[in-house]
Amino acid sequence: MARPSIVPIALTLDDRTGYTLWAPPWEEDGEEWQAFLGTTEGDAVGGRAMVHLFPTPAKLAAFCRTSTDHDLADHPVWPVVAGLGAPDLTPDEDHRYDFDGVYDIAAENPDRWAVEELAATVDMVSRLAECLDTTDEDDDEDQFEAVAEFAAKPEIGSLGLGVEAFVGRSGEDAWIGVGSVFDELWEDVVEELSDHLDWTGGGTATVEEYPSASEAAEQDAGRTLPEEDDEDEDDDAPAVPDRATDAAATGATAASVARGGGVRTIARGSRVTASPAAVAAAAEFWEAVGILPVEVVVPEGAGVTLRCYVEDVARFLGRDGEVFVFDTPADLARFCAGNERHDLSEIASWPEVADTDTLPLPAEQDRYDLTELSEVLAEVADGAAGLVPHRALVQPVEGVRDLAEYAGLSRVDELLAPTAPLGRAVARADRQPDTALTAPDAAQLRPAWDEIVTSVSGALVFRD
Template identity: 70%
Template sequence: MARPSIVPIALTLDDRTGYTLWAPPWEEDGEEWQAFLGNSEGETATVHLFPTPAALAAFCRSSTDHDLSDHPVWPVVAGLGAADLTPDEDHRFDLDGVYDVVADNPDRWAVEELAATFDVVGRIAECCDTAPDEDDETDDDSEDDETAFESVAELMAQPEVAMLGLGVEAFVGRTGEESWIKLGSSVDELWEDVVEEVDEHLDWTGAGTVDVADYPSASEESQSRAAEPEDAEAADVDGDDHTEDEDVEVAAVVPTPTSTISGSRLTASPAAVAAAAGFWEGVGILPVEVVVPEGAGLTLRCYVDDEARFLGRDGEVFLFGTPAELSAFIAGDEAHDLTEIASWPEVAATETQPLPADQDRYDLTELAELLSEVADGAAGLVDHGVLTQPVEGARDLAEYAGLPRVEELLAPSTPLGQAVARSDREPQAALRAEDAAALTGPWDELVREVSTALVFRD
């Protein structure tokens, strides 16, 4: 059964990167909660930040004076080392880089990065805002309360910010371009005030355990990660070894089921994936991982006139068990539907490994498991946002393979279609047990239908 989770995250602000923990919304005693590693007691609520995952791990082992100490899985987190508390790429948020992102033309990575950054800023504001409710009696100067996050609220209220949840398609065409320009204007006007409000609640001393001088610059920290992607395990400050039991338990803690479904069956460091992404994005053909009950496999996908086209033939999608097997096929001469793509000669000649980014992993089985768990009583632990990525992958596969039944199952009038529409409007809305129960059957049928188009190659 799904359970509350705690996720390591990294925040970059004022040219330094701090590490902390976030507990996504969970339900306890009939109420929904979320929290960061920090302290909400006193006049100013704070989020504790640390210069390295190792420093974060040391604090977790030695301190219980914080808002996560009563979290259901804190005893597990308290025993984890630096490797387990190192955020994945989906949970690194560059507040300094927002101006650069909105200054460029929108693509799906820019839209997703902004959406994630604004989301975490809003969550920090929500957790640290200790201003009294409007219904409570307040002093005359309550409007000036420093925890009101007025600029954050103003930015989040902009319709263009809400459009980020719709993906890059919302910023295509003349109307979309105008919306992107308006988003940039809102950022120019409000972002400096937003980060000032947030920074007032960021504790860069790690609750007094570190010094601001301990933080490397953001560029130094990035270079260090790229140079030593596998070294986090050895970076524990006191060199404690961790048991195999702890390694098993961490899978139950991170990643959270309320985040975008990720967690590849492949083993590749974030640095290796990022390095490979430069080539694949440049040629416009991306590695994709698909997971169905029959197994997991890698393929390639591009878009031609906004229609998905996969590495395959006659509506069948070829899947390979490892990057090496996929690379070997790419270098061969078997006919398939991507050979006509202009950049295919570059792909056929490359030695760059086909490593999928998190947003190009479609685990159709994990969604089935989550729906079953919610239907069995894990309501409040999974939100509608978990539908977005697997449905996107299923639709692309069905489009290429010509599977009309998939679109019938996702029609706006169906329970699955209605849930997908809500995932676009309100991705943070919790899935109820009765909703999940109604989706389980249709989703299982959809997965069976998609599986008919997949061919696992040796």
């Protein structure tokens, strides 16, 4: 996570879905860089920069193995990416950006998923425009005038504040304002971007080959084993498991600090192997009953449990301040169908949970890898400064706050207090999420975080 990374993404526009790669910001020779898989037609200044899109992850993988004439060829981890197969270049659910679907999302109620999806889409549009703008700094002409006007709207800026910005009467008005800005400017935004999207895969595909958003999701849901890839995958490609392990160690896949959400694929230690489509389908049930599956990764291992909120106070599947965690969603489901008493038994919707056949599959925002942050802080303290933004603290801290609240871990509260170093860093993550962690920051935060992980680990009871 602390190293430069390359993330597979999918873009849907005009009912076509294309796959490409994005390199989130990384630091090299004292400068920050960011790029997409593409090339520039003409001069570097004043030419037209293009992003190559491919109709399948397999075609994207084939291009990566054979082409070196593109903007990611000099990226530090490109040699690893060039050896990956289609499964590792298939975007997770959080790296799919449906430019066609924004109107439908804006028409929904502003729950956290709608707000986060719109915010992520806006962020990706801004990143594309930033990387594709080839005008000189002294040039008065703005290549992406509509994008700049759109991103500058305060209504759009409010998406970055999260769902809390859309609560109550004033929040309803703010959400209506977001929809109005999309109605007014979105078509101009995508028109500007369309001129820079190459729907031929660098000359390897035709427009007719590109699937719709629904077709792309179905294809990726079924792509679970290397032998299931389409015929474009070479038989002599490097073995996926070994290369995938290398990629995860190098930060080349989506297990990285990506587009501002700190979102990651379910990574090492996880027992959850479901496809993004299966997780999304299961989420409909769990959101409806108000009890969500959660995965926690600690040094002792990874486990899944359940969490809900009662009057805004976190409550977990457990008893007497101990959180029951299970190796797999299936193990958790079997426990839920039993008769053992616990602190969720009295929740009104628990009978539905006990009776359901829907597996408890945790979504990305409900997965808390506490060990990964420990490793990141160690790497930054050892000299990898400048590569990890403060936002990397947000999701793990969210998880430990809930666990500490349920388990009554007062020491965790002390270490996260606003006046404590870790508490100040978390507050900065809220105010300035993109500010990079420095080596002195990490060296100071690491002992406190390790103490928190130890404390939280002691509240977890791994059940058979």
